[in-house]
Amino acid sequence: MNKKLILITFFLLQLVRTSGQSKEQLIDNFFSALVKNQQFSGNVLVVDNDNIVYERSFGFSDHITKAPNTPDVNFPIASISKIFTATAILQLKEKGLLKITDPVTEYLPGFPYPEIKIIHLLSHTSGLPPYNAFFDKEKKENPDKVFTNKDFLPGVIANQQPLVYQPGEKGNYDNINYLILALIVEKVSGKSYEKYIEKNILKLAGMKETRLFPLPEQFNRPEIKKFAFPHIYLHLYDDKPVKSNSIPYVREYWRSYAFRGFADYVSTIRDLWKFDKALYDNTLLKQETLEEAFVPVKLNNGKNNPDEFGLGWEIEKDSTMGKLVYHSGAAMGLSSNILRNITRHQTVILFDNAHFNAHENATKVMMLLNSKKVNMPQKSIAKIYGNILYNKGAAEARETLETLKKDTLNYYLSENEMNALGYDFMGNSNPYHLPEKHFYKQAIETFKTNTNLFPDSWNAYDSYAEALLKDGQKDEAIKIYQKSIELNPDNKNGKKVLEGLLTKQKN
Template sequence: MKTLKFICLILFLTSLLQDAFGQNTSTQLQKYFSALHQNQQFNGNVLIAEKGKVVFEQAYGYADFDSKRLNTLSTEVPIASITKTFTATAILQLKDKGLLKLTDPVIKFLPDFPYAGITIRNLLSHTSGMPSFDVLLDSVTKARPDTVLTNKDLIAGIKNTKIPLNYQPGEKWNYDNTNFAVLALIVEKLSGLSIDNYFKIHILKPAGMTHTFFPAFTFYHYSEGEKKNLAIPYFKPYSYSDSYIRSDSILFLAKYWHNYNFRGFGETISTTQDLLKYDQALYNGKLVSEASLQAAFIPYRLNNGEYNRAWYGLGWQVDRDSTFGKVVNHTGGIAGLSAVLVRNINLHQTVIIYSIGSDNAHIYAIDAMNILNGRRVAAPKKNIANLYAATLLTTGPKAAASLLEKAKRDTANYAVNEDDFNAVAYDLLGSEAAYQLPVVPHPIAALAVFKLNTELFPTSWNVYDSYGDALRQTGHKAEAIKMYQKSIELNPKNEDGWVFCGG
């Protein structure tokens, strides 16, 4: 009787400890994401689950900055390249049915495909060596600038191409959407369905994903109905910018994705809750056999026997850090929005995040996974470099210096980081702008920040090298040589410095 009471007591105490740990984990996650949001570093949704049970879920900030429409737990979001895992799932389903082998050459299913040596496995692992579709179809879009190309136009457009492979299949790795557009064509050929309908019937329906759909046009061309509950991508043109612009207002992006309305690599709109259903359907064997999934979660070995440099498997990225078990993920990114699905296969843990106006969703997800497993994560801090640059431009050097002094005294909330100052200084220099936006250089402010970085981090060779580069670009050759010489003193292996100094 005493033994039974003792066992019951142990079970009761264990339950209390588990509840306490769960509450502490949730509190830590709340603090982390709230700090990111307060620092204006995170605007989006996060969902974290363990063994299928949601342990933390929260929406932050605006889904549409212009209308002030808030993110909610059911906000729909363009998941971009997370779609590649759908296409990989479709291919593995066809493999499980015996309709294809991963070693099959693409020409077995698409006879007009111009590259005979490429296999399905090469496409899944981004080791095909294929040029990007915009390179392959450049002559088509130049001849007909208003043309809208879809999957059915891909093979017809490239079957007689003379453009060689970038490398032999399996020789190297490079991430390219073209691989998955071709895989989508194989799915369509073998199933007799459009890729969208295949996804609906064979992935969304069995997984119970009722809030996932495929817009009529990919990226930045959403209809008013599609945008009603959509997380709208917004983009900061410069790191020091204090405001965002809508990504769909950028002419370069609108035109590019008007020409290329391809499927299979990034066109899905979903929710964090639907992605959890997808995640659970993979765990529960509703979509793909366990053997096929395990094969997908192994980094692809190149022809030389080494893992590819990205540790990319078959439609999934494999994390190198296996401290808490095998972790796989896929990110999705478009201008002004990033998303990620991270899965700890061994511990059955899932982190799903999207972030508007930031490309850091994956970084936040890894931090969340570490918190979930009891690992200490540094508290988010404000980027003082960006704030300094913005203040310098709007209020002047005195106010910027005062702000920096405040940040130095408040290291709990501000990060004074060499790389941050270097990055914002180059942004101020304005040598180029993303997505063909107008360049707005601030050379005087840029040189001031580069110089400041040498004062903040006087033992770093790189700050002198960068300052020298900026002086060179702005026509101050003598001063540039002095900075390069200082960088060489600190790092004799600085080849750029030697080249400029004539060494």
């Protein structure tokens, strides 16, 4: 009888091990496909009931020098820093030093919005405009000025702006809310924001690899040891990213706006896991406080705010795997995510220093961890097509597109991506304020190809006509606008442009 029990126990243990290996392999297959498709460069940690299921690093911390990402590389966690700020506010609440229903004016005298309460800031429902709305005028007059938290309250008082909406009426995610919360932390605690976080969060959680590293320094120091530099693919047709700090506009923006409280920390995957564990074992906050934080804050009309924000945390609407809470971080050339399944005690921590899809990928990993089906990553035909068109010409680009279209297992074709690629070639979008580039020949080829691929799309024809017009091909543009309007008689802008062209043609 004892031998039978031993055998049964042995086989059950083997089954558990096999199951764990299976999930690990599924997750590894997922990331291997992402990396192969140039869709991931970073670190990932997957934990199930305090056991590491998966931990790996991919890609480069510096794509120029080819320095690899490693588990101990410091990653900018961007807005994940906000959960440190929220935790600080909730700790002060537990100590009875503030109430989240208190108006901000109680702690920051002169703050010109008496209707805004701390809870509005925590849940991004304050209605405040972005902080640059208060300072852009002064920045224009004094380009060398560097704005810090000390400048914030005087600047807001001196240049009061109208609210976007009444507090609690709607919701919109904005850094300004957490900048103000950081000021409240300093006012109530009597300590600097950095020292408060260091003593009451990082030290308590045993986080020795997490530190405040202000954004101006992140983007303005060319050499930093053991640091994952943010990288950007400037165009859809690029096959290599550039360092974000190589772009003058990016450097200048973060040099000018040196505000803190919302995106200032760098960390490692293992150190963020320590923070995660400190939440689970209530080292940082009481369980009742956490439960309150993980409930979406209601709007004035009684409905959940649109982003399902609680007190510093966002809550997933889909609860089929359990209650999922998370916070993402993103900046120019990076994304990060901490996703916690508090029902099943599972956590996914993910950093990526070249893409903006950390939350999407973390969610898929959580699905794999819970035996949910996830489609394997596919490569974008539009991006491959664009790269070949730019580097080798139209004939080879068309030939490659026709070949890849047949491989629907590994490649996908998107009308919207092809459309975006066309506008990218046109040079319509220049978010980084770089010298303008206009490749009208490639844009026309891309839009024309898109109409062949999606012949029933009025928008594809409308974009094609716009490119022809930009290139001075007015007669051909008229024909294509007419085709677009034939497919969509409600294309008002197309009708307006066509009318103008026909009038000029008559004259």
